[in-house]
Amino acid sequence: MAVTVAVAGASGYAGGELLRLLVQHPQVEIGALTGNSNAGQPLGALQPHLAPLADRILQSTTVEALAGHDVVFLALPHGQSAAIAEQLGDDVLVIDCGADFRLREEADWVRYYGSPHAGTWPYGLPELPGAREALRGTRRVAVPGCYPTAVTLGLFPAYAAGLVEPEAVIVAASGTSGAGKALKPHLLGSEVMGSMSPYGVGGVHRHTPEMAQNLSALAGEPVTVSFTPTLAPMPRGILATSTAKAKPGVTAAAVREAYEKALAREPFVRLLPEGMWPATAAVYGANTALVQVALDEGAGRVVAVSAIDNLTKGTAGGAVQSMNIALGLPEELGLPTIGVAP
C-alpha cells in the first residue's frame, strides 16, 4: 500500500531533490506540492528536470494543503516548521529539512538563530550510535544539516572509538546548491565559476553548533569545533576535511580498524580501500557518503575526508532514509547508491 507524501517548499533545491527521489520510490505516492511565492504555477516551469511532475500545480503552503498525507516533508526557511507540525497531528510523519529542531541546547539555537527555540526532534542521521532506534516509529524527524552530515560521518568513528582529542578543525567545500535558489550576487554563475571563496568564517556558520553537538555526544565531553565553509565552483557536493588531534599512542592501524568497524555495515557510507580518496563526483545524485582517513604522524592528527552530495545524502536522501526507518520500510528503499559520473 502506497505511502502518501506532501512536500512543502517544492520549488526549491531541497524540494526538487526530494521529488526526484520520491518519484522513484516504489512505495510512495506523491500528493500535494506547495511553494508560497510560486503557488499557482506548474512545477514544470520551476523544476524542468522533474518531467513526470511537470503538470502538477503548486499550492500555497498551508496546513490544509499538507494535511491528509501519511508523510509531510518540510523544505522551508527556518522558523516555519513548528507551527505547521503542531497542526498536522501526531499521526503524520513530519520530516523537517530545515534547522528548527536539530539543536538540543536552547542557548545554541538562540545564539546562532536569534529566535525562540522550537524544540528538538529525533535526529535523522541513522549512522550515529543509537539514532536508528530513535527513528523507528517516530513521527517527527529533524534532518541534519548538509555540512554536519558530511563532517559527522567523517569523524564519528574516531570519536566513538576514543581516538582523538575534543578539538576538531574542519574545512569543507560545498557546491552552490547548498546556498539555495536565493538571488544573491555572489551566487551568480559569473561569480562562482572558476572561483573559490570562504564564508561564515570564525565560528559563525550555523552548522557549527550542530557539529559540536554530534561530536560531543560521541566524545562524552564538550568538543570545540573550528569550522570554515567554502563555496566551490560546482552545483552539488560537499568535500569535508575534518581533523582532530590524535590521543597519545594512537596508531594508524587503530584508526583504520575503528573506521572499518564503525562503517562496515552501513548501507550508505563506504570506507574506501586504503590509497583511494573520495571525490564528490562519485556520489553525484547518490545517497552515499565516501570516507577515507589517515593518521598524520608528523602533525599528530587524524585527518578524515568525506564526500557527499549535499542535496542527496546531505538533505533529501537522508530525509527519505529516515522516512524509510520511521515507517518500518527497508532503509535502502528507493535510494540510489550510484553516483552520476563522470
Place this chain on the structure above:
Amino acid sequence: MAVTVAVAGASGYAGGELLRLLVQHPQVEIGALTGNSNAGQPLGALQPHLAPLADRILQSTTVEALAGHDVVFLALPHGQSAAIAEQLGDDVLVIDCGADFRLREEADWVRYYGSPHAGTWPYGLPELPGAREALRGTRRVAVPGCYPTAVTLGLFPAYAAGLVEPEAVIVAASGTSGAGKALKPHLLGSEVMGSMSPYGVGGVHRHTPEMAQNLSALAGEPVTVSFTPTLAPMPRGILATSTAKAKPGVTAAAVREAYEKALAREPFVRLLPEGMWPATAAVYGANTALVQVALDEGAGRVVAVSAIDNLTKGTAGGAVQSMNIALGLPEELGLPTIGVAP
C-alpha cells in the same frame, strides 16, 4: 527471470554508464565485465561511483568471457565489434555502442572510417518511424552516435512532415565525456574549464554521414548536412541547434503541430511548452531528450534545439531502451526520466 548481461569496455565512460543503468534495472543480472588495458583490476579502482560493483574484477575482452550471457553490450573502439559478434551466436543479443554497424552505405563508412565496412544492424533509435518494429526481437542493435541522437530527435518531426528543405545546418555542443577517457592534452581539466572550442569542422566529423542518413530517409531525398561539433566545459550533455530552410508557406502553427504529433507519445522525448527552451542540466543522467522548435520567419528557417545526456539517451540509455524493445520488455523499464539537477 533475470536477463544476464555482459559489458565489454566496462572501464570507459560508456561502459560505466551502462553499468550505472543496468545495476538499477529490475530484470538484469550483471555478468562478465571486460576491459583490455585494465584486466585484472577491480572495477572500484576505475569507476569509483559504481559502489555496488566495486569488487568486480575486470576480465580481458574475449569471446570466452562474453559468451553465455543473454545480452552483450560492446563499448569498444570501432572496428572490433564484428569479429566478436560473429562468434557470439545468433541467439545472443549483441548491442554495439560503437559505430561499426550504423551506416548503410559502404562508401560513407570507407570515407569516414577508412576501413572495410562491417555491415548494417537495426538502428537503435526507436523514435524514428519504423524503428521500433525493426528492433522487436532483433539480436543485433547498432546504437546511434550521441550527436545523431540529439540532432535526429530535434529534426525528424520537421522532415517527417515535409516542412523543410534537404539542407540542414547544425551546431552542437558536447560535454567532454563524449570524447572518452583518452589522455589527450586538450581534454585536461585545465584546458577545458572556462573554454569552448570546435573540432571536426567542415564536414569531417564521423557523425555527419549518420545524421544525413537519418534525415535523408525521412525526407525521401538526399539531405546535405553542415555539422559543427564544439566541446563545452561540462562533463555531460549535448545541446544541438539544428536548422533547416522552411519550405514555402510553412507556418509556425504547422511546425508546432508537426512536433506535437510526432512526439506526443514518446516516453523519452519531451516537447517543451512554448516559451521554454531545453537545458542540458535538466536531463543530466536521464534517458530523456528535451526538444523545442521555432520558425524564424525573417531567416526562413526552422530552428530545433534538443538537449540530451550524451552518455544516457545518447549512448547507454538508448542502448538499454533498445535492449528492452528487443527482448520484449517494457520499453521504459529501468530507465530514469528525471535529470539530476541543479
Place this chain on the structure above:
Amino acid sequence: MAVTVAVAGASGYAGGELLRLLVQHPQVEIGALTGNSNAGQPLGALQPHLAPLADRILQSTTVEALAGHDVVFLALPHGQSAAIAEQLGDDVLVIDCGADFRLREEADWVRYYGSPHAGTWPYGLPELPGAREALRGTRRVAVPGCYPTAVTLGLFPAYAAGLVEPEAVIVAASGTSGAGKALKPHLLGSEVMGSMSPYGVGGVHRHTPEMAQNLSALAGEPVTVSFTPTLAPMPRGILATSTAKAKPGVTAAAVREAYEKALAREPFVRLLPEGMWPATAAVYGANTALVQVALDEGAGRVVAVSAIDNLTKGTAGGAVQSMNIALGLPEELGLPTIGVAP
C-alpha cells in the same frame, strides 16, 4: 599628457572590464566612476578584483559627474545614452557600450527594442572596411554588440571577397557575463554550471539585425541571418560558428586566401594556422579575436569559427581600441593581446 576618463556604470561587468583595461592604459587618468543603485559605495566592495581602485566612491550617474572629462564611457542599460551624450558637448569623446546608436535603420531599432530610435554613431569595429577612417577624430562611438563582434570578424572576409551567398546561419555560445549582473534565476551558478541552453531563438535576439547590417553592407545586398545564441558554463568568452552557403566554384584555396588577405595586418585578429581551431580560453582577458575557416565541400558552406572574450574584444577592449583611434593614439596602446590561460 594624460587623457581623463569617466565611466558610467562602473559597478557592472562591462564597467569593471573597462576599468581593468583603463588602469593599465599608459595615457589614461581615471576620473569619475558612477553607478546608480550603488552610488556612495566604494568600488572595492563591488569589484574586488580592481584593487588599485578599491577606495574610489561611486557617484550617481549624472551629467554633472561625467562632465569635464576628455572621454566618457557609457556602460548603461539601453535607452539612457542619448540624453547624457547630448549634454556632454561635442568636444567630449562619448563611447557608448550600449545598443542605442548601433543600428542604422529606425525600423530595425523599433522592431527589436520597441522604443524611439536615438540615431546612429560611428561603429566601433575598426576591422570593418572603412571603419577606421570613420573613427579617426570622431567624438561619438557606438561599441558593437559582443555577438556581432565575434560573428562579423568571423564572416567579413568571406562577404568582402564575394565568396558566399546572402544567407548566414550562426550559432554562438557565450559565457554568462554576457548577461550582466542581473539577478535572474537562470543565471545562478547552480543552474549554469554543467549546463548549456539556448535563448532568444528564432530571430528574436537583439543582436540579429546588427549582424545583418554588418554583413549586408559587405555583401552589397541584404543578408538574412539565422542566429541562435546559447549560454555556456563559463564566465567569459564567445565561440561563434558562422556559416554561409558558398557561391558556385568557390574553392578552399580561395577562401583561405581571402581570409589571409583580410586579416593579415589586423593587430587584434589572428587567423590561425591551418589545422588549429580557436578556443575561448586562449583569448581570456585579451583584446584578440582568433579566427579559423573551412570550406565544407559536402554541404557547400563556408564555416568560420571565431573566439573572443565577450568583455574584452567584445565590449570594453573594443571600446578602448576605438578610443585610441578616435584620439589619434596608437591603436594597440594599453590593450593586452595575450589571454590568461590555462
Place this chain on the structure above:
Amino acid sequence: MAVTVAVAGASGYAGGELLRLLVQHPQVEIGALTGNSNAGQPLGALQPHLAPLADRILQSTTVEALAGHDVVFLALPHGQSAAIAEQLGDDVLVIDCGADFRLREEADWVRYYGSPHAGTWPYGLPELPGAREALRGTRRVAVPGCYPTAVTLGLFPAYAAGLVEPEAVIVAASGTSGAGKALKPHLLGSEVMGSMSPYGVGGVHRHTPEMAQNLSALAGEPVTVSFTPTLAPMPRGILATSTAKAKPGVTAAAVREAYEKALAREPFVRLLPEGMWPATAAVYGANTALVQVALDEGAGRVVAVSAIDNLTKGTAGGAVQSMNIALGLPEELGLPTIGVAP
C-alpha cells in the same frame, strides 16, 4: 637597457605564465625558449594564448641554449636545476621555479623527495621578514611552492607577532593547473568538473615541510603543520584556510592590528576590509594575494584565509617579482595587480 631572459620549460603551464608576464614586462627581451619533448615545435602550437610568440621555435633544454642571457628561468621537473645552474655561471640570474633549492634541511628534502639535496638558495617570497634583503643582488632564487606562498602569506603576520601556537592546521583548494600538463586520468576535464577531491593527505604532500620551514622561522620554534590539499574544479587559483591555536589572551583587535601592520606596505598583498573575504576569481591572472583573518573565540583559533593565482603570485609572478628585486628594478614592474574577473 633590456634584460635578456631565457625560459626553460616554456611549453608547460609555469613556463607559459612566465612568458605571459615577461612579454608585457617593459624591461625584458625574451630570448631562448626551451622544452625537451616539444623541441622543434612553434610555441603557438603549444601555448595558443601567447599570440605574440606564436612563431618562436622551442629548443632543447641545454646549457648552450640557455647561456648568454641575463636571466634564466627554470620551470623544470625537480632534480634538473642544479646541473644547469652550475654551468651557467655566477653572473647569470637563475630563478628556479622548481623545488630543488627551497628546503634548508637536507633531511626534509630526502624524506620528501628521496634524492640527494642540491642545496638552498635565497627564497623568493619577498614579503617574509628579511627576504627582500636576501634577494637584492642575488644571482640565485628559489621560487616558493604555490601552496606555501598562499599559506605563508596568510599566516606569517600571526606568527611574526607571536599570536599563535606552533601547531597549524591548513586545508587548501587548488585549481588544476597546479598539477601541470601531465596526462593523468584524474586530471581529465570529465573527472575534474563538478568535483572536489583531496590528495596527498596525512602530511605526505611535498609542500608541507616548506610551510613548516617558513612558519618555524617566524615562530622561532618548530611549528607542526597538518596540511591537506584538495583539487577544485577551476583552472587556476588557490584558496588556503590556515588556522592556528591562539595564544592565551589574544584578542580579535590584536590579530587585526598585527595583520594590518604586517601587510600595510606590501604592494602585492592586500588585507581586505573587515567583513570581506577573498575569492580566487579576484586575483585571476594577478600577482596579488588577498588575505582576511578572524579570531574564532569559541574554538580558540586564528583563521586566516588567503587567495592567490597559483600560476601568477604562486609561481611565475612571484618569480618575476624576485627578478625585479634581484636586478634592482622596481619591484612592481610589469606585474598585474588586477584580476581578470568575473
